[in-house]
Amino acid sequence: MAAALASSRCCCRPSLLPTGRGRRSVARCALSGEKRNSFSWKECALSVALSVGLITSPPTFGWSAHASPLEPVLPDISVLISGPPIKDPGALLRYALPxxxxxxxxxxxxxxxxxxxxxxxxxxxxxxxxxxxxxxxxxxxxxxxxxxxxxxxxxxxxxxxxxxxxxxxxxxxxxxxxxxxxxxxxxxxxxxxxxxxxxxxDMVDGFPYEVPEEYSSMPLLKGRATVDMKVKIKDNPNVEDCVFRIVLDGYNAPVTSGNFIDLVERKFYDGMEIQRADGFVVQTGDPEGPAEGFIDPSTGKSRTIPLEVMVDGDKAPTYGETLEELGRYKAQTKLPFNAFGTMAMAREEFDDNSASSQVFWLLKESELTPSNANILDGRYAVFGYVTENEDYLADLKVGDVIESIQVVSGLDNLVNPSYKIVG
The missing domain is CATH 1.20.120.290 (Oxygen-evolving enhancer protein 3 (PsbQ), four-helix up-down bundle)
Known part of the structure; x- marks a missing residue:
């Protein structure tokens, strides 16, 4: 099926989507393996029994190739039979408004x-x-x-x-x-x-809650922002340069979105290559050198952010622990891994608060991993969705270059911008 999209900002020619988009078995991370912060699979087991429910054996994530699975998790069966998941990124963003x-x-x-x-x-x-x-x-x-x-x-x-x-x-x-x-x-x-x-x-009047004091001095996106990511395709005869529009949701992930916008304004991602593209995720954000994330030049230290997950019905996000660790197996995340091009933070396997600069976009068909009954929701911080040209994420390859990421709107919602600090 031709995947041509109508967009005045995209030069993509009609092309066939690669078979990797629908692939459920996932290869190891395309990085060298020396970076522990890569978003890689160890094991994934998914079994569906419609008569008695669905049991998911979630995998663990990290750079190691082998590990024992976690204990099976029984999600709320009402989640699984409530209807097909919402996959449209625009709809997800509309329903996520506070x-x-x-x-x-x-x-x-x-x-x-x-x-x-x-x-x-x-x-x-x-x-x-x-x-x-x-x-x-x-x-x-x-x-x-x-x-x-x-x-x-x-x-x-x-x-x-x-x-x-x-x-x-x-x-x-x-x-x-x-x-x-x-x-x-x-x-x-x-x-x-x-x-x-x-x-x-226009119904949202101000920011709806206070960010915990320990994170309140970090760059925070108190609202939403839109960015355009321009990617230079190196070796794909079917796709030329393409611009991906991304909406970042600071209402539900202010720390995560604020960190990313701050790095965008520092031009951190400009000129960086796509570092993983295996049909399951597209990932980037690992800087050159031994550092696994962003080193703040004003402090000389690595900047990390906490795991941040907003649960439907909660007034503020949870920080520092996965929903599984909190025992909230029935909780519905406000920003689920439903849409093709869901954007989230990569982190180290055993450290919930180790995210820094590495980001990934999920490529998946969500019927096989229902919202909040899969291996990602509540374990990784979602903070936005690709809303235009998302299908072309599947055409990106390792080595393709992010020419630029530019803020289109919403920069005035960023508070505590560290990029303005001299030095």
């Missing part, structure tokens, strides 16, 4: 459901899309006042304008369905969900 407004969610859900409606072949899908559009339109009409009440006061005028555009767009969507123009549905859906997402962002 808001509690039922009215806007009732508009959002049927618009999100259009994705599943379009899986039906031919124009028959339009019957479901029509129901989705009517449901969203009705929810907007009935809940408009509650939505406006949920907006931050300073953003109310912008919210009203967006709701007006949303109402007009929903009428346009219904006309698209009446004209039986299936090809026009997805672009209109994306437009409408962008309106919804912006309204939801």
């Amino acid at each position: 808001i509690d407004n039922k009215a806007i969610r009732e508009v959002q859900k049927p618009l999100e459901d259009i994705t599943d409606s379009l899986k039906v072949a031919g124009v028959r899908a339009l019957d479901s899309v029509e129901r989705n559009a009517r449901q969203a339109s009705r929810a907007l009409s009935n809940g408009r006042s509650l939505i406006l009440d949920g907006l931050a006061e300073s953003k109310r005028a912008n919210g009203e304008e967006l709701l007006d555009k949303l109402a007009v767009g929903l009428e346009e969507l219904q006309r698209i369905v009446e004209d039986r123009n299936r090809n026009a549905v997805a672009p209109k859906q994306k437009e409408l969900l962008n309106y919804v997402g912006t309204v939801e962002e």
Whole structure:
């Protein structure tokens, strides 16, 4: 299947996705093996028994090639049968916002459901899309006042304008369905969900919690930021230079996102090669020399950050321990490893708080590893998603070069930026 994507910022030519994208057995880390901070498999066992539940034997991670598996973990069976996981990065980011407004969610859900409606072949899908559009339109009409009440006061005028555009767009969507123009549905859906997402962002009034004192002086992203990562493809006749857009979520991972943005502003990743690309993850961030992470020139010491995981329903992230170590086997992570291109921090196997600069993007099909019933959620800090050109991550190879990572928006949400410190 051709994987050409429409993007004004990407020069990727149509190409076949490599078979490694769907591969479940994973090779060792493509690094030399001298770096303990590499994100490599030791063992993975996954068995599914639908009649009695699903038991996962999670692997351990590190650079060693052999280790004993951990004890089996029995996840909450309700998680496994609640429906297919949300894989769209935009939807994951919308649902991850720290808001509690039922009215806007009732508009959002049927618009999100259009994705599943379009899986039906031919124009028959339009019957479901029509129901989705009517449901969203009705929810907007009935809940408009509650939505406006949920907006931050300073953003109310912008919210009203967006709701007006949303109402007009929903009428346009219904006309698209009446004209039986299936090809026009997805672009209109994306437009409408962008309106919804912006309204939801306008409901967040300030940062919702205090970061623990021991981490409060670190670079923190108190909100969201967007970066563009431009990669120079060295040896792939199917792909030229490509720009990956990444949204970083500081609401759910302020320390992890702040650390990354701070390094981006230091140009730490510019000119760095892709150091692992094996069909399971794409990884980079290991600097030249003996150091396994970022050495702060102002202190001469390595900067590490704690493991940071936000659980759905919690008011603030947990720090320093995996959810498994905390015994929270039923906990749902706010930023799950669902989307192709989920971005997270690599760390040493036996040290939860050893992450520094090495990052990875997960390449996977999440039906085989349901959200919060897999080997990654709650063990590694997710802090963003690739939202444009993510499929082309599968075409990257070891040795391809990150030409630059640039902050597109949200830099004003970064506090305690260490890159501004002289020396």
